[in-house]
Amino acid sequence: MGRIITLTTDFGENDYFVGAVKGVILSINPKVKIVDITHQLPTFNPISAAFTLKNFYNYFPAGTTHLAVVDPGVGGKRRPVLVQTEKYSFIGPDNGIFSWIGEPFKRIIHLNNSKYFLSPVSSTFQARDIFAPTAAYLSLGIEINQFGKPLEKIVKLEIPKVQFKKNKTIGEIIHVDNFGNLISNIRPENLKAGIRAIKIKGRKILKISQTFSRAPRNEILTYWGSAGFLEIGVNCGSAAQILKAKIGEKVEIVL
Amino acid sequence: MGRIITLTTDFGENDYFVGAVKGVILSINPKVKIVDITHQLPTFNPISAAFTLKNFYNYFPAGTTHLAVVDPGVGGKRRPVLVQTEKYSFIGPDNGIFSWIGEPFKRIIHLNNSKYFLSPVSSTFQARDIFAPTAAYLSLGIEINQFGKPLEKIVKLEIPKVQFKKNKTIGEIIHVDNFGNLISNIRPENLKAGIRAIKIKGRKILKISQTFSRAPRNEILTYWGSAGFLEIGVNCGSAAQILKAKIGEKVEIVL
Amino acid sequence: MGRIITLTTDFGENDYFVGAVKGVILSINPKVKIVDITHQLPTFNPISAAFTLKNFYNYFPAGTTHLAVVDPGVGGKRRPVLVQTEKYSFIGPDNGIFSWIGEPFKRIIHLNNSKYFLSPVSSTFQARDIFAPTAAYLSLGIEINQFGKPLEKIVKLEIPKVQFKKNKTIGEIIHVDNFGNLISNIRPENLKAGIRAIKIKGRKILKISQTFSRAPRNEILTYWGSAGFLEIGVNCGSAAQILKAKIGEKVEIVL
Known part of the structure; x- marks a missing residue:
């Protein structure tokens, strides 16, 4: 025990x-x-x-x-x-x-x-x-x-589901961390096709970065976060603040 | 030891x-x-x-x-x-x-x-x-x-005393918790008579609830808190914020 | 181990x-x-x-x-x-x-x-x-x-250096604590001469106090902090708030 x-x-x-x-x-x-x-x-x-x-x-x-x-x-x-x-x-x-x-x-x-x-x-x-x-x-x-x-079962909360459309995939922000990084519900397996851009709050991000520090300071970037989801962040800044984005905000993957 | x-x-x-x-x-x-x-x-x-x-x-x-x-x-x-x-x-x-x-x-x-x-x-x-x-x-x-x-004794802080008037009992808020619940100085033994209403910041609450969840969301309620005092709270919200009430705020029990 | x-x-x-x-x-x-x-x-x-x-x-x-x-x-x-x-x-x-x-x-x-x-x-x-x-x-x-x-060595950050001029010594704020105390980079050994005043944000403080509680409430005072640097504080208040001072703010010692 x-x-x-x-x-x-x-x-x-x-x-x-x-x-x-x-x-x-x-x-x-x-x-x-x-x-x-x-x-x-x-x-x-x-x-x-x-x-x-x-x-x-x-x-x-x-x-x-x-x-x-x-x-x-x-x-x-x-x-x-x-x-x-x-x-x-x-x-x-x-x-x-x-x-x-x-x-x-x-x-x-x-x-x-x-x-x-x-x-x-x-x-x-x-x-x-x-x-x-x-x-x-x-x-x-x-x-x-x-x-x-x-008991037979517990109460279940569903992670909001990713939506698949013809030329886009739509996710949403499910968590905001201490650094202002926006964690979406999108996982690697949701993104098999080629990506043209990632859109949030009218901003367009053209690729998924490997790490924060390769992006210029204050530039918005996306990356695969340590929890396994696609995240939107800012090198040495707060994406939540800059984008004024909260839990529930839509994230669009343009295919 | x-x-x-x-x-x-x-x-x-x-x-x-x-x-x-x-x-x-x-x-x-x-x-x-x-x-x-x-x-x-x-x-x-x-x-x-x-x-x-x-x-x-x-x-x-x-x-x-x-x-x-x-x-x-x-x-x-x-x-x-x-x-x-x-x-x-x-x-x-x-x-x-x-x-x-x-x-x-x-x-x-x-x-x-x-x-x-x-x-x-x-x-x-x-x-x-x-x-x-x-x-x-x-x-x-x-x-x-x-x-x-x-030493013979230590310095004592008095809990502010509950005041007893003819047709009301007057307490005050002595603490505000993380959820915005307002903790008063009123204990069960201060409230022997029948209660008509509890007043704070001009709001009237008609009874003491058993639990939060029996009140509708966002409704102001009173209840006996886990520290043994009468508290004012809001189901899934902050009474401190909604009532703009702080430590020292008066609470009136109308008898 | x-x-x-x-x-x-x-x-x-x-x-x-x-x-x-x-x-x-x-x-x-x-x-x-x-x-x-x-x-x-x-x-x-x-x-x-x-x-x-x-x-x-x-x-x-x-x-x-x-x-x-x-x-x-x-x-x-x-x-x-x-x-x-x-x-x-x-x-x-x-x-x-x-x-x-x-x-x-x-x-x-x-x-x-x-x-x-x-x-x-x-x-x-x-x-x-x-x-x-x-x-x-x-x-x-x-x-x-x-x-x-x-490895031979690690990356070094310099503590900002205290500057020595003819009739003044200039330090700066390197940290702000939970109470709003402003911690400067000035150490006792930087202050061998007689001090006429300590200036920050246009305020003049005439001497270094022993302790907080000897100053009147809400008065700005300086003292040797527990980290060994000269600090600016307020008895029962926040010097950072009152002076609107942040990390980097200059502190002048008038000799």
Whole structure:
């Protein structure tokens, strides 16, 4: 049983939320290794959380538990869940944040055994009261079926689909990173034909670059990003700022 | 003797301050477990630090040391202190940040034994030069009286008092969280009578909700928050932004 | 061989970058202690990274590895390097961020042995693909010469030089901290003569203060900061905001 628990949340850093979650975990298992991924994901945005999880979870050693909480429906009907794959466990709200995990689920558990909850459970802070103790007890070796009833499936968020037209392929921006790079939903396999240009916000980019530094400073370029998608960036600048582009912005590949 | 040291500061994340504090601790005791709570509390605001500490400290295992530094009076007359309760130790400036700890103090020590300071002590960075080494030596088992002279009491910040009038109860906002939720100073025991409405910034809210998700999106609601106070929030939105409300804003309970 | 790896980056906290780097390290050496310094340094600014590193690295125990990545030239010609001093190892891009380490280098290695890289190496995320695995293998005791070819020297960024004129000494702001304090490049040894005044943005400050708290609230003051440079600050306020001063702003010492 792995002894690493990672934390991925939108709790921010001007509050006690992170502290309470860590305290609950360490009170149950003082030996576990807690690894902060981020507490500053965009609030109320499960797509952004799903994108983030997808891109880091499988770099961790087998046995790691990923606790992730971005939860627009806190206190609502969505279920607290534990999802297990061959190598990892995921704990959080069943609102789609576990959608893009790229391997089969072995088991899904609805966390409804209050024996492993903090008591009393508040209606607004399940991370402290349900997810943190579950992760900690799991790290102590509690058998997964103890935490609740098995489920058949989880809620799925679809990555917006790339559209294929006669002489163009249309994608969209699904994420903006810290440097202002715009990450689209376009993958290498979507672009088999020759490309004439890439269009975004009326700008035309003529080719896919290998790296940032080969482009002149402040020039807009496209490249295959480290998450495997086509990205639009600016060498030493922010494409999001320069193009005034946000999540949802269309990207056109002219064939 | 506990081997966890938590860190709660307003140092921000564009600087070397956090690194220096962690380095000093780990040089003295490489085996201690450092747990980041936050380094992004509002600067120069001891009330916010006191509120944060109060809400996470007692989730940690007995023996934990909480190092907390939000210090408008750095280099001034306020004393560096170590406060011990039955289960925890607290280290930081004596400016009120330890006011709302909810259990009796067993011992208070004025940290004035320079043997446990970094040398030389700078006039502006006591976290690195006094608090970090004290926490580290404490984790090694140094007896608490070694660090300085006992004190009778610490500086206290009062939580602003709820006012009781004939047909209304008046509280105020004492904290704003990452989601824009407004946390008031009103506790369940302040509200024994029937409530007609809750008023803030001219808005009237007719009842206390159980959870966020039962309210329509973007509607203002009130609920009992996870810190035990009445809060005003917006389902999937920011009450602080929508109401343009800040710390100090009045909240009226119409009876 | 030390078992602490510190992380200093400009990756921000709304992304998966930090998670991927930590996952890669822990997959190779699950026992290493990862210490976050910051992931929110100003982007694309090696001077700020060099200033930060200089001010915290030597508080850590001997044997610590400092992984630092602020990299305007990602994917370009600058080399990935490992720098060793008597007590520490530094891993990151050779773009000047290791310039202000205050002790001789014993060895410099160009990280070009792909045996210790993640495979395939992306063109945009060397922190995950080269620096993280190198730091992890180093912590396992791999001999430093295994990682690549020795180099004679690294790229150096100069701290802007203080200028000495007949009746004044001119420095400049090289860093702004979380509190809005302005850190100049002026050291005590630059100021041997009597000082008449310190001028910045048309304001005149008549003396160097011992501490913040001896100045009235909101008054501009100068003092010797904890990094060893002359700083301009405001008691309980932001000098950067009040003076509208940024990195590069001139500071005049009238003799």
